[in-house]
Amino acid sequence: xxxxxxxxxxxxxxxxxxxxxxxxxxxxxxxxxxxxxxxxxxxxxxxxxxxxxxxxxxxxxxxxxxxxxxxxxxxxxxxxxxxxxxxxxxxxxxxxxxxxxxxxxxxxxxxxxxxxxxxxxxxxxxxxxxxxxxxxxxxxxxxxxxxxxxxxxxxxxxxxxxxxxxxxxxxxxxxxxxxxxxxxxxxxxxxxxxxxxxxxxxxxxxxxxxxxxxxxxxxxxxxxxxxxxxxxxxxxxxxxxxxxxxxxxxxxxxxxxxxx
Amino acid sequence: xxxxxxxxxxxxxxxxxxxxxxxxxxxxxxxxxxxxxxxxxxxxxxxxxxxxxxxxxxxxxxxxxxxxxxxxxxxxxxxxxxxxxxxxxxxxxxxxxxxxxxxxxxxxxxxxxxxxxxxxxxxxxxxxxxxxxxxxxxxxxxxxxxxxxxxxxxxxxxxxxxxxxxxxxxxxxxxxxxxxxxxxxxxxxxxxxxxxxxxxxxxxxxxxxxxxxxxxxxxxxxxxxxxxxxxxxxxxxxxxxxxxxxxxxxxxxxxxxxxx
Amino acid sequence: xxxxxxxxxxxxxxxxxxxxxxxxxxxxxxxxxxxxxxxxxxxxxxxxxxxxxxxxxxxxxxxxxxxxxxxxxxxxxxxxxxxxxxxxxxxxxxxxxxxxxxxxxxxxxxxxxxxxxxxxxxxxxxxxxxxxxxxxxxxxxxxxxxxxxxxxxxxxxxxxxxxxxxxxxxxxxxxxxxxxxxxxxxxxxxxxxxxxxxxxxxxxxxxxxxxxxxxxxxxxxxxxxxxxxxxxxxxxxxxxxxxxxxxxxxxxxxxxxxxx
Numbered sequence: 198x199x200x201x202x203x204x205x206x207x208x209x210x211x212x213x214x215x216x217x218x219x220x221x222x223x224x225x226x227x228x229x230x231x232x233x234x235x236x237x238x239x240x241x242x243x244x245x246x247x248x249x250x251x252x253x254x255x256x257x258x259x260x261x262x263x264x265x266x267x268x269x270x271x272x273x274x275x276x277x278x279x280x281x282x283x284x285x286x287x288x289x290x291x292x293x294x295x296x297x298x299x300x301x302x303x304x305x306x307x308x309x310x311x312x313x314x315x316x317x318x319x320x321x322x323x324x325x326x327x328x329x330x331x332x333x334x335x336x337x338x339x340x341x342x343x344x345x346x347x348x349x350x351x352x353x354x355x356x357x358x359x360x361x362x363x364x365x366x367x368x369x370x371x372x373x374x375x376x377x378x379x380x381x382x383x384x385x386x387x388x389x390x391x392x393x394x395x396x397x398x399x400x401x402x403x404x405x406x407x408x409x410x411x412x413x414x415x416x417x418x419x420x421x422x423x424x425x426x427x428x429x430x431x432x433x434x435x436x437x438x439x440x441x442x443x444x445x446x447x448x449x450x451x452x453x454x455x456x457x
Numbered sequence: 458x459x460x461x462x463x464x465x466x467x468x469x470x471x472x473x474x475x476x477x478x479x480x481x482x483x484x485x486x487x488x489x490x491x492x493x494x495x496x497x498x499x500x501x502x503x504x505x506x507x508x509x510x511x512x513x514x515x516x517x518x519x520x521x522x523x524x525x526x527x528x529x530x531x532x533x534x535x536x537x538x539x540x541x542x543x544x545x546x547x548x549x550x551x552x553x554x555x556x557x558x559x560x561x562x563x564x565x566x567x568x569x570x571x572x573x574x575x576x577x578x579x580x581x582x583x584x585x586x587x588x589x590x591x592x593x594x595x596x597x598x599x600x601x602x603x604x605x606x607x608x609x610x611x612x613x614x615x616x617x618x619x620x621x622x623x624x625x626x627x628x629x630x631x632x633x634x635x636x637x638x639x640x641x642x643x644x645x646x647x648x649x650x651x652x653x654x655x656x657x658x659x660x661x662x663x664x665x666x667x668x669x670x671x672x673x674x675x676x677x678x679x680x681x682x683x684x685x686x687x688x689x690x691x692x693x694x695x696x697x698x699x700x701x702x703x704x705x706x707x708x709x710x711x712x713x714x715x716x717x
Numbered sequence: 718x719x720x721x722x723x724x725x726x727x728x729x730x731x732x733x734x735x736x737x738x739x740x741x742x743x744x745x746x747x748x749x750x751x752x753x754x755x756x757x758x759x760x761x762x763x764x765x766x767x768x769x770x771x772x773x774x775x776x777x778x779x780x781x782x783x784x785x786x787x788x789x790x791x792x793x794x795x796x797x798x799x800x801x802x803x804x805x806x807x808x809x810x811x812x813x814x815x816x817x818x819x820x821x822x823x824x825x826x827x828x829x830x831x832x833x834x835x836x837x838x839x840x841x842x843x844x845x846x847x848x849x850x851x852x853x854x855x856x857x858x859x860x861x862x863x864x865x866x867x868x869x870x871x872x873x874x875x876x877x878x879x880x881x882x883x884x885x886x887x888x889x890x891x892x893x894x895x896x897x898x899x900x901x902x903x904x905x906x907x908x909x910x911x912x913x914x915x916x917x918x919x920x921x922x923x924x925x926x927x928x929x930x931x932x933x934x935x936x937x938x939x940x941x942x943x944x945x946x947x948x949x950x951x952x953x954x955x956x957x958x959x960x961x962x963x964x965x966x967x968x969x970x971x972x973x974x975x976x977x
Contacts, residue, residue: 240646245690245691304771430960442690514797
């Protein structure tokens with residue numbers, strides 16, 4: 198016998214697995230503008246859940262690449278000039294074709310030009326922005342309290358996915374949280390970038406943006422927990438996360454999901 | 458007692474291992490112009506078979522780098538402007554010094570500028586082009602039937618290595634096939650790029666271009682099969698492929714090779 | 718009962734572990750300008766010892782990134798134009814703020830423009846230059862004998878860390894050597910780059926530049942030895958090195974260190 202919260206937890210987890218099953222069945226193409234540090238791990242994470250990643254960033258061809266994709270990730274991690282030009286074309290293409298996209302404003306707290314550029318991109322209405330506490334504080338000008346995050350989501354008419362020990366996901370009205378994950382995830386570069394790429398992937402097959410975002414975050418969190426039990430440190434852990442994304446089944450996801 | 462086909466299979470496999478032994482003994486340098494997603498896995502694949510990879514793409518220095526190498530890989534995976542300029546210098550240097558090179562026209566089916574650029578490069582006579590079915594269709598304007606592939610090879614005076622469940626390798630007259638490999642290979646990014654890099658490596662030590670190409674493809678296919686038995690998913694599989702390339706011995710290669 | 722050399726060996730190893738403990742406790746940020754082949758492995762190596770890596774190379778923002786870091790790595794591995802501009806800004810920022818930095822003149826023996834650029838950078842007084850034998854010969858115009866290396870260190874007023882079967886570390890007066898490591902380390906791309914990044918990391922928490930350099934090299938050498946016992950080839954070895962950096966304890970380091 199379930200009490201209401203467990204039932205809710207179960208139905209969110211079931212919905213998350215349904216989304217992953219759709220990824221495996223439909224193999225959407227996800228175009229990723231991401232930093233060179235993260236590209237390989239991100240591509241392998243997307244392949245592990247059934248997607249086809251593409252990652253070009255030439256101004257001349259990124260338009261057709263995005264136009265043929267089912268969703269887009271814009272990660273600011275390597276902020277070179279060619280990448281910034283590519284982002285402009287990519288976001289315009291996504292807007293024109295109504296393709297969902299995710300903004301990951303990596304390290305905006307570290308350099309002013311990056312924060313300015315991120316604010317311009319927020320003005321172009323990404324359906325989802327995924328970021329951590331210092332990045333939120335820099336962009337919102339406010340500490341990431343639940344109220345501040347909800348206000349930021351409403352003001353910018355987007356879903357905020359704030360990562361942390363517990364992830365907070367909100368459109369400004371509804372609020373969800375995901376408490377899965379493992380400390381080793383912070384010891385592997387690109388783990389957050391791969392999480393954002395999975396959000397983009399889920400948006401390709403699920404029209405409810407909040408549900409898609411929650412699904413991606415619970416899946417990568419549970420994969421991290423599964424991987425931790427099979428690894429000797431962050432090196433073997435990184436490979437084990439990819440294995441876990443590939444092998445994840447409904448029973449495991451439902452048993453481990455900590456969502457509300 | 459062998460019947461004729463087995464004998465042929467054995468002799469092709471023996472010749473392939475001879476080529477790998479030469480790589481291990483001579484450690485040729487293979488210069489790779491490849492996409493940033495694939496660079497790390499490609500470099501480690503080359504190191505695993507005894508080669509020394511180099512990967513710079515600065516216009517000012519790629520000439521000397523290619524001039525000091527024994528073969529060249531040109532992969533179109535990241536199509537930025539600096540890389541295109543580098544490719545021009547690299548191919549010119551290879552032609553001048555009669556160095557063998559391999560063209561991997563990744564994703565030409567996805568964006569017109571890339572297909573145009575690939576056609577120009579084909580005009581510069583790469584000894585080998587390695588590509589998959591949609592890429593072939595885009596460049597040849599025809600479905601990849603055996604006849605169409607042979608015709609394309611003859612018309613462009615090069616070896617075509619068409620990857621698939623069974624790889625087809627032809628110069629337009631002779632035809633070879635390699636049926637090794639494992640489905641997990643499609644779940645790891647850069648596996649195809651690494652295969653093309655191994656073709657370039659084998660060209661550095663074997664003057665018969667078709668034999669060199671077959672050797673590379675049977676070796677990576679068998680490494681994939683060996684790795685599949687030692688991995689829990691695509692993350693551990695990627696590392697296991699590198700291990701298998703490093704550990705591959707003659708007995709295993711001859712026992713597993715599916716070539717004709 | 719220790720004889721003097723063992724006591725010295727022990728105290729160097731103890732000091733090296735103290736430095737690693739400080740990394741784990743303080744989590745300094747290390748900014749790395751490094752080649753795209755090496756970025757992922759380098760970032761994960763730094764994370765494994767407790768550091769926070771950053772790797773942007775946009776001219777507009779690299780100043781603030783370096784200014785907020787505790788040390789800097791300058792690796793010439795990918796020699797594109799944007800990277801060269803970024804290096805200028807980064808080194809200037811480090812000099813102004815008296816941040817320690819490490820120069821890794823990868824492959825200067827392969828192309829003249831790179832050697833010229835490396836000489837300019839040596840003129841800007843990196844506290845440490847880490848390089849291999851052919852790179853030393855190209856820059857010093859002399860074979861890497863002990864005397865030649867000491868002379869080069871004195872003439873350029875820096876610490877030379879010359880890698881090889883035994884690493885030689887000298888400021889031109891004091892000389893230390895590290896004989897740890899494993900042959901598989903030469904079979905994984907970016908292992909040397911990661912070693913240089915660890916030198917930069919140790920400089921962030923240890924003012925004695927020679928001690929910091931020795932600490933980094935003994936730590937990665939011992940990690941390589943630990944990893945070799947747990948791997949089946951260079952693929953699994955790469956992950957095992959990261960695991961070993963993360964798990965390294967004082968007893969193991971002191972037991973295995975081959976320093977003088």
